[in-house]
Amino acid sequence: GEQVEQRPPHLSVREGDSAIIICTYTDSATAYFSWYKQEAGAGLQLLMSVLSNVDRKEEQGLTVLLNKKDKRLSLNLTAAHPGDSAVYFCAVSVDTNTGKLTFGDGTVLTVKP
């Protein structure tokens, strides 16, 4: 089945710096790709999702890049601020009917003032 590797597991940046998180996946039939943010003790907040026919998407200081050839998905937070500190998960899906997401192991992002 689908396997997802996410790196780095921990990332610490200064306020105003960019933070990049990368996921690689194995199934070339993956239909869509998502990034979620989880703050301490809370549920998952959907940040952005892209379909497999999209290479790049930008929204509100976030950039998602999809490289289907290398099976690589990245999230770039430009100009990070302390409120961005959280755990970030990538999630990929092959089957939209089952809604089964395969998650990465998460990246703990710390943004220092």
Add this chain to the structure above:
Amino acid sequence: AQTIHQWPVAEIKAVGSPLSLGCTIKGKSSPNLYWYWQATGGTLQQLFYSITVGQVESVVQLNLSASRPKDDQFILSTEKLLLSHSGFYLCAWSPPAGRRQAPLFGEGTRLSVL
């Protein structure tokens, strides 16, 4: 706007006791519904999904069961809790099949089994 509500917010239960967790979706008809489980500090794993009332599919076997008694309600339960059931349970929804939208999650229920 669609809202997703999970109850209870947290539970502390004894090993061997029963459990029932609930999830309600408002503002959307015929949603696909999902249960996910997250071990403390870990990643998420799908447990069940349902695309219609009365129909639930199991993804992994964890001595849990799920039911969808109403279009907007999804229930997770077990008759006997195990220590390994501890963790964070998240309900999620997405539009009916054919519309590709990433699932949206509720705020979760934190379960501690002692």
